[in-house]
Amino acid sequence: MAPGLPTAMDRPHFIGIGGAGMSGIAKILAQRGARVAGSDAKESATAEALRAHGATVHIGHAAGHLADDATCVVVSSAIRQDNPELARAAELGIPVVHRSDALAALMTGLRPIAVAGTHGKTTTTSMLAVSLTELGARPSYAIGGDLDAPGSNALHGEGEIFVAEADESDRSFHKYAPEVAIVLNVELDHHANYASMDEIYESFETFAGKIVPGGTLVISADHEGARELTRRVTGVKTVTYGEAEDADVRVLEIVPQGLKSQVTVVMDGRELTFAVSVPGRHYALNAVAALAAGAALGIPADELAPALAVYTGVKRRLQLKGEEAGVQVIDSYAHHPTEMTADLEAMRGAAGDSRRILVVFQPHLFSRTQELGKEMGQALALADASVVLDIYPAREDPIPGITSALIIEAARVAGADVTAVHDKTEIPEVVAGMAKPGDLVLTMGAGDVTDLGPLILDRLSQK
Numbered sequence: 001m002a003p004g005l006p007t008a009m010d011r012p013h014f015i016g017i018g019g020a021g022m023s024g025i026a027k028i029l030a031q032r033g034a035r036v037a038g039s040d041a042k043e044s045a046t047a048e049a050l051r052a053h054g055a056t057v058h059i060g061h062a063a064g065h066l067a068d069d070a071t072c073v074v075v076s077s078a079i080r081q082d083n084p085e086l087a088r089a090a091e092l093g094i095p096v097v098h099r100s101d102a103l104a105a106l107m108t109g110l111r112p113i114a115v116a117g118t119h120g121k122t123t124t125t126s127m128l129a130v131s132l133t134e135l136g137a138r139p140s141y142a143i144g145g146d147l148d149a150p151g152s153n154a155l156h157g158e159g160e161i162f163v164a165e166a167d168e169s170d171r172s173f174h175k176y177a178p179e180v181a182i183v184l185n186v187e188l189d190h191h192a193n194y195a196s197m198d199e200i201y202e203s204f205e206t207f208a209g210k211i212v213p214g215g216t217l218v219i220s221a222d223h224e225g226a227r228e229l230t231r232r233v234t235g236v237k238t239v240t241y242g243e244a245e246d247a248d249v250r251v252l253e254i255v256p257q258g259l260k261s262q263v264t265v266v267m268d269g270r271e272l273t274f275a276v277s278v279p280g281r282h283y284a285l286n287a288v289a290a291l292a293a294g295a296a297l298g299i300p301a302d303e304l305a306p307a308l309a310v311y312t313g314v315k316r317r318l319q320l321k322g323e324e325a326g327v328q329v330i331d332s333y334a335h336h337p338t339e340m341t342a343d344l345e346a347m348r349g350a351a352g353d354s355r356r357i358l359v360v361f362q363p364h365l366f367s368r369t370q371e372l373g374k375e376m377g378q379a380l381a382l383a384d385a386s387v388v389l390d391i392y393p394a395r396e397d398p399i400p401g402i403t404s405a406l407i408i409e410a411a412r413v414a415g416a417d418v419t420a421v422h423d424k425t426e427i428p429e430v431v432a433g434m435a436k437p438g439d440l441v442l443t444m445g446a447g448d449v450t451d452l453g454p455l456i457l458d459r460l461s462q463k
Contacts, residue, residue: 008071008072009029010033010034010035010071011069011071012026012029012102013037013038013072013074013094014036014039014074015039015061015086016039016076016078017039017057018040018046018047019040022038023050024143024144025074025099025154026074027050027053027152028154031053032106032156035054036053036054036056037057037058037065037067038050038055038057039058039062041061061083063084063085063087064088065085066094070089070092070094073086073094073096074097074102075096075097075099076098077170078394080395098172098175103176104176106140107162110160110162111160111161111179112161112163112178112180114164114166115164115165115182115184116166116173116183116204117184117220118168118184118187118189118338119342120184120282121165121166122165123283124182124286124287124289125143125163127308127311128290130308130310130311131290131294131304131307131311132161132307135307138157138159139155139161139163140156140157140159140161140162140163141155141162141164144167164176166178169189169193173207174207174210176210177211177212179211179212179216180216180293180297182218183204183207183219184226185338186229187223188200192367192396200225201225201228201229204229205232205233208233211236216236217238218241218292218293219239219240220240220242220285220289221243222242222243239296241285241288241289242285249266249295250266251264251265252264252265252266254281254284256279259278259350260278261275261276261278261281261284262275267301268301272302274287274291274305274306275309276308276311277311278312279318279346279347279350280318281342281349287311291305318330318331318332318346321457322454324460325460327435327437327440328439328441329457330441330443332444333450335363335364335446335447337375337378340376340444341379343442344383344442345382347442355439356385356440358441359383359387359441359444360386360387360389360431360441360442360449361380361389361444362389362390362392362443362444362448362449363404364392364445364446364447365393365394366393366397366398370399370406373402373406373410374406376410377407377408377410377412377414378410380411380418381414384417385419385434387420387427387430388418388421389404389421389427391404392445392447392448394446405420424448424449427456429459431456432463
C-alpha cells in the first residue's frame with residue numbers, strides 16, 4: 001500500500017465510477033496502490049482508462065458487483081438511495097463514503113489549492129495543474145474534465161501540492177481544508193439545493209472558513225457576488241484579482257489574439273505580461289486567478305506566468321472537435337446563462353464579424369431551466385442561429401410544465417433565430433443543412449450533446 005493511502009480506502013468500490021469527479025478520485029487511489037473497483041451505467045473511454053490503471057469496472061448496477069471484502073463504497077450526490085449496490089453495502093455493513101470525503105482524505109498532509117465558484121472551476125484547476133507540472137512541482141490534481149494534454153482528469157503526483165476542483169452544488173466543498181482557496185464568482189445556481197443568494201453566500205462563507213490558519217483566499221474583485229462574499233468573510237488573508245481598480249492583482253489589459261490572448265497585470269507593484277493559449281476574457285481572468293494562487297503558495301509570478309501558456313484547454317471547454325466542408329465544430333460545456341454568454345462572446349471575438357456562429361444547445365436539469373430558462377434564451381440571441389434540444393434530466397425527475405419551450409420562447413423574444421429539435425438523431429442532418437463554409441458550430445450543454453460533434457462532422461464530410 002502506497003504512502004498516503006487511507007487504510008479504509010485500500011479496496012474501494014465506486015458507484016458511478018465513470019463520473020467526472022468520481023473517476024478522478026478512483027484514478028488517484030489506483031495510482032497510490034489501492035485495489036479499485038466500481039460500476040457505471042455504460043461503457044466509456046473513462047471506463048477503459050480506469051481499467052488501464054488496474055481498476056475493475058462493471059457496466060450496469062447490480063448487487064453482485066460489490067465485492068464482500070470492499071473496505072468502503074464511494075458515492076456522489078447523484079446516486080439514488082435505491083441503487084442495488086448501495087443496498088448491498090448496507091447488508092454487508094460496508095461504510096459508505098461521499099466523494100468529497102474521499103477527496104479530502106487524499107489531500108491530507110499535502111498543500112491543497114481548492115478552486116471554487118459558480119463558473120470556471122475546471123479551467124482554473126487545469127491551468128494550475130498544467131503550469132505547476134511544467135515548473136516541475138509534480139502536483140497531484142483532481143479535475144472535473146479531461147485535460148487536452150496529458151489527457152487525464154487526475155494524477156497522483158510526488159510533489160506536495162494538491163490542486164482540486166471544489167464543488168459547491170451539494171455543499172461538498174465544506175469538507176476541504178485548503179491552504180489556498182480560489183473563489184472565481186458567486187451566483188445562484190443548483191436550485192434544487194439552494195433557495196436564495198443568502199444560502200449561496202452562507203455556503204461560500206463556510207468554505208472560506210475552512211482555509212487553514214495562515215492560508216489565503218484568492219477572490220475576484222470584478223463579480224458582485226464575489227465582492228459581497230469578500231465583505232462577509234473575516235479572519236482570512238484575502239487577495240483580490242481582476243480588472244477593478246482596487247484589485248490586489250489588477251488586470252490592465254486583455255488583448256485577443258485569435259484563439260489566444262495576451263494579459264498584462266500589475267502585481268506587487270510590478271507589471272507582468274503573459275500569454276493565455278485559449279480564447280476569451282473569462283479564460284484570461286481564470287489564468288490571473290491561477291497566477292495569484294500560485295503566488296500565495298510562494299511560487300514566483302515571473303516563473304508561473306509563462307508556464308500558464310502551456311495550458312491548451314480541457315475537453316468540452318471550447319474544444320475544437322474538427323473541421324469539415326469549411327465548418328469548424330467546437331464543443332462547449334456551458335449550461336448556465338453566464339457561461340453560455342461568456343463562451344459565445346469568446347467565439348464572437350475569435351471569429352470576428354465575417355463568420356456565423358451556429359449553436360446546438362441542450363438544456364441541463366429541469367430545475368435550472370425552470371429558474372434560468374429566460375436567461376438561457378437571451379444568451380442564445382448572441383448566436384446567428386440556434387437549435388435547442390429537449391432537457392437533459394441527469395439526476396432529476398421531470399417538473400410538470402418545464403420544457404425547453406421556455407428557452408425557445410425567451411430566445412425568440414430576444415430576437416434569436418431558434419429551432420426546436422426533439423430527436424437528437426436528426427441533429428447532424430439539420431446542422432449540415434444550415435451550415436455554410438466559414439461557419440462555427442458549437443455543441444453546447446453539460447449533457448450528452450457532446451456526442452453529436454463527431455456525428456455532425458461526419459455528415460458535413462458528405463456534403
